[in-house]
Amino acid sequence: MAVPGKKAIKQFSSSTTSMGSDEDLKLYCQPCDRDGPRRSAHGYCKNCSEHLCEACFTFHKRHTLSRHHTLLDKTNMPQTMSPVTPKQSDNFTKPCPKHNIEMIKFYCHDHKAQVCSVCVTLEHTATSCKVNYISDISGRTINSKECQNILKDLNDMAERSSKTFQDLKKMSEVSNKFLAEALTDILKFRTKINQRLDEMERQVKDAAKAIQEDNSKNLKIVETACRDVPKSLKTCSDAIKQFNISKEANDLFMELIHAEQMIKELEKSVDKLSEFEVKEYNFEPNEVISNLLEKEKSLGTLKGGTLSSALRSRQSSQIDKICIKTSKDRCDCWVTAMTFLTPDLLIITDNLNCAIKIVDISKKSVKAKKYFEISPWDVTSVSENEVAVTFPDNKTVEFFSVYRNNLKQKHTLNVDGKCYGIVCHRDKMVVSYCKPAKVQILLSNGTVLQTIQNENIFQIPEYITTNDNCIYVSDFYMKTVTKLNWQCDVKGKYVCADVPRGLIMSDDGTVFVCYCDSNIIEEISGDCSKGQVVVKDIQNPQSVYWSAETCTLYASSSFLTKERHFIKLFKLSK
Structure with a gap:
């Protein structure tokens, strides 16, 4: 077998050229005989049927492709030269698709793959694959039965392709006729x-x-x-x-x-x-x-x-607070969102405790809770006994039914980004995403109706609130509250003095917005032209909800404050 890397530039006959010559009766290394200079045989490979010099014999024992061959030393090797098989040129020029600087020189029978020396070393070793040097086996393909069969298959495929092409031309004519008739009918309609x-x-x-x-x-x-x-x-x-x-x-x-x-x-x-x-x-x-x-x-x-066109002057006063910390909580509370199912049942998402909690407003206590492996962010009511919750890390919206103060998971909706804010309105959902930054209007089955994705409008859209006419979105990075219609056209923008967090729409079309760093809640006019502070000195407000029946704001605080374990109630004058 030839040593990989050598090229058969010339060939020497190993048979005797002049019977009776002492030199011609000697045994020579056949791989070296093809390259020169001629060297005396030191051993023999039964697999390759070749005599080898001492250098080739040693290399043969080490190389991946030949180290398992059967070798005979000088005393046991055949004492006559085997005929030399004509070799193909070793001038390989086809690069390996995996290793561009290497040329394809070998063939793996197990994987029916043409490979280079790097592939042989890494993936097609002698212990796992049967690999041959292409020059050693390529000669048998000339005028072979395999060659004739492949030529026949190629010819058959060409005929089939030609027939298919003719059939396609006829079908194309029919299709064009259908198109002409359809276009005429469409134009009339x-x-x-x-x-x-x-x-x-x-x-x-x-x-x-x-x-x-x-x-x-x-x-x-x-x-x-x-x-x-x-x-x-x-x-x-x-x-x-x-x-x-x-x-x-x-x-x-x-x-x-x-x-x-x-x-x-x-x-x-x-x-x-x-x-x-x-x-x-x-x-x-x-x-x-x-x-x-x-x-x-x-x-x-x-x-x-x-x-x-103007905001009514309001007075506010804190009237109560409800503790939402439970004995089973593993961390401090961080209520990132809330919504009412009934006038007495408040559903909240406790982000740090990876929990959804049901709060009884009349009894001022947590009636039930459900823990998860990941953190929820926003929650919205879907019906009188169903809520939807966003899980940003899972890129899912989870739907839960609420029955006898227990939460039961109904189904999961996979979305195409890290979803944060969510509002269900009639038969539609509005969802905000921070990665990528966008706002979508969807049906409950996940069908996307509208999308607005523009870095000049949204970069970290976090919370959403809606009514029949419009959608309001707070953006953490842009420090804005943007007003959209239900076709996702921008209809107004309020530039906040601080980073806006949770927001909720009132019954008369204004929007209450939390400013966590400024410790205030602001009311913004429906056209986003004006704003006024309605609640002062509330520690790091995170989320907010409005009860029109009682003119009460429900607000939670960030986990950074000592008020993080409470929902505060503020009475606002009409």
Whole structure:
């Protein structure tokens, strides 16, 4: 067997070239005979049927491919030379796909793979595979039966491919015919739809313009009234000053009485003007597309309520607190989210204790808890007896039923990122992700309806709150609260003075936001134009929930404070 790495540049015959010559009767190393110089035989390999010199004999015993061959020493080796088998050129040029700088030189019969010397050493050793040097076995393929069979298979495959190609041409002609007919039918149907859509578009545009005209009219009235008030006040003020200078006591007295009455009347008017409202609306597309032409009368509906231009002045006071620490808790509490199932049952996620807890508000105690291996983050009510909880590390939303104060896992929804905030609204869910940063609107089965993923809008969107018209998202990194519609279009943005954490929408469309570092809870107007502090000196507020029935804010604190084991209740004035 040839020593790997040598190339058969020339070949020498090992048979006697001149019978009777002393040199030709000697035994020589056959691998060296092909390369030169000629060396005397020192042993013999039965597997390779070759005489070997001392160097080749030693190498043969060490090399991976030949170390298990049967070798005969000088005294036991055959005393006649075996005929030399013609060898193929060792000029290999095909690189190994795994080791680019190595050339393919060997063939593994067990794996039917062409390999290089590195592959042989690492993966196709002599103890596990049958490997041959390609030059040693390639000669037998010339004019072999295997070669003829493969040529026949190639020819058969070419004929089959040709026939398939002809069949495909015929099928393509039929397909083109179907396409032409379908395009004609689509064009006819689209023309009919366009006519109907144009009509419905005019209707919905007219409705939107009517609302805008109504808003403009109301705003004009308020503007006119606001402009007339300063004029009336100045006229009265000038008269009082004049009577006072001229010392016309009677006129001055009567003017003062008139001014006092006017101030009271104008104070009521100004207070009323400051509470003016404009109608908020957004376009909601019609979902019944299949029956659009026959049954639907409108392309969509304009849904909305009123959007306050000013925040009401509120007073707050802490009225109670509830301990949520239990004897089975392994760590300090960190309530990252909460939601109500019923007026008396509050569901909270205790992140550090990897737990979901049910809190009885009337009894001020934890009625039940369920522990997990990983930490939950946010929770939202799905129905009167079901909640959904996000588990960021698992990239899952888990659904639980609540029955007789016990939590029972119903099913799991796998999502495509580290999910944090979640809100269920009607038949949809809104979920925020921090890795990657995005917000999605999904159906309960996981079908994604809308996605907004833009680093200029969100980088760490953490909490979400919604109503019928819009979605609000707090972003930890951007320090913003962003308002979206249900088509994921940005409709407003409030730049916070501090990092926003949990948030919840009130019944009149404002949003309460926790500022953990500033120790306050702020109320933001629905249009994200204004904000006012409603709760002060609350230690590191983390999450918040609003009860419209009792005008009460429920707030938790970060694990960094001594108040971390309590849910605090704050009464807000209407």
